[in-house]
Amino acid sequence: MKYLQSHCTIVGKEEIAKGIFDMMLFSKELSELSAPGQFIHILCEGRVLRRPISICEIDKEKGTIRIVFEVRGEGTKWLSRLFVTDKLDVIGPLGHGFKIDDTSKKVAIVGGGIGVPPLLELASKFKENATVILGFRSASAAILAADFMKKGCSVHLATDDGSLGYKGFVTGPLESLLSRQKVDTIYACGPTPMLKAVAEIAERENIACQVSLEQRMACGVGACMCCAFSVTGKNKEKRYAHVCKEGPVFDAKEVNFDD
Numbered sequence: 001m002k003y004l005q006s007h008c009t010i011v012g013k014e015e016i017a018k019g020i021f022d023m024m025l026f027s028k029e030l031s032e033l034s035a036p037g038q039f040i041h042i043l044c045e046g047r048v049l050r051r052p053i054s055i056c057e058i059d060k061e062k063g064t065i066r067i068v069f070e071v072r073g074e075g076t077k078w079l080s081r082l083f084v085t086d087k088l089d090v091i092g093p094l095g096h097g098f099k100i101d102d103t104s105k106k107v108a109i110v111g112g113g114i115g116v117p118p119l120l121e122l123a124s125k126f127k128e129n130a131t132v133i134l135g136f137r138s139a140s141a142a143i144l145a146a147d148f149m150k151k152g153c154s155v156h157l158a159t160d161d162g163s164l165g166y167k168g169f170v171t172g173p174l175e176s177l178l179s180r181q182k183v184d185t186i187y188a189c190g191p192t193p194m195l196k197a198v199a200e201i202a203e204r205e206n207i208a209c210q211v212s213l214e215q216r217m218a219c220g221v222g223a224c225m226c227c228a229f230s231v232t233g234k235n236k237e238k239r240y241a242h243v244c245k246e247g248p249v250f251d252a253k254e255v256n257f258d259d
């Protein structure tokens, strides 16, 4: 997988929910190489280790990539304080993104919290063939729903407290969708318990499922094993995979969520 080190210019920045920032970066070379589900590794001032952030949208004509991130600690706090015209030292695009076979098939795209951004570029490939189910803590943490609608997708929302859409987890609207309609593939990104629950539904319904894992990372390129996650390979043997290099997207059947 080809990647490069680039000095991107920030060309847009907006706080779209409390502590969640939407940032547009200009780098023609990076946008040319990027695909849905890949991520960039950002050098944050004062931090030795880069911070991985998913690619949310790619515009190859304009030469931009969009990222959406939540302030969690010092690295993302620093990032959130930058301004338009500032430059960012970025390595990317990294990892293997979503496998897309046939965009004319019906798919379900399921996102939870800050796992939602990497699904937007994927949804743009399927347009009206994608039913998108997004889950958040509450209405105030909900992001990007209008962006998915603009892509032509049908969008269903769920919140833990019922302040927006269905009250409960994304698995409720997912089960309801599967009872109404045939779905070829489920794509998911979000917290590990959510991914595990979605993978169990997919297994039970015999539907292909791809999950994007957000594991802590260091090098980002397969050199340190910091991002190890237990998987079972085609020969049925358990092993640790590098989420940064072999993922972050995996076939849900391979992932050992309980190890």
Ligand SMILES: Cc1cc2nc3c(=O)[nH]c(=O)nc-3n(C[C@H](O)[C@H](O)[C@H](O)COP(=O)(O)OP(=O)(O)OC[C@H]3O[C@@H](n4cnc5c(N)ncnc54)[C@H](O)[C@@H]3O)c2cc1C
Binding pocket: 039, 051, 052, 053, 054, 055, 068, 069, 070, 071, 072, 073, 074, 075, 076, 077, 114, 117, 118, 213, 214, 215, 216, 217, 248
């Ligand atoms: C492949 C990948 C893609 C990601 N994409 C996004 C994205 O699009 N938007 C976004 O907001 N975040 C994303 N993350 C999570 C993001 O990398 C972390 O929130 C960030 O590195 C935290 O850095 P920090 O210096 O601000 O916080 P730190 O001080 O390093 O950590 C603060 C807290 O953040 C949490 N945290 C740290 N690393 C991770 C991690 N890898 N995953 C989940 N939680 C973490 C921990 O709870 C920790 O206590 C992604 C992570 C991975 C591995």
Ligand code: FES
Binding pocket: 216, 217, 218, 219, 220, 221, 222, 223, 224, 225, 226, 227, 228, 242, 243, 244, 245
């Ligand atoms: S982060 Fe170093 S091997 Fe994945």
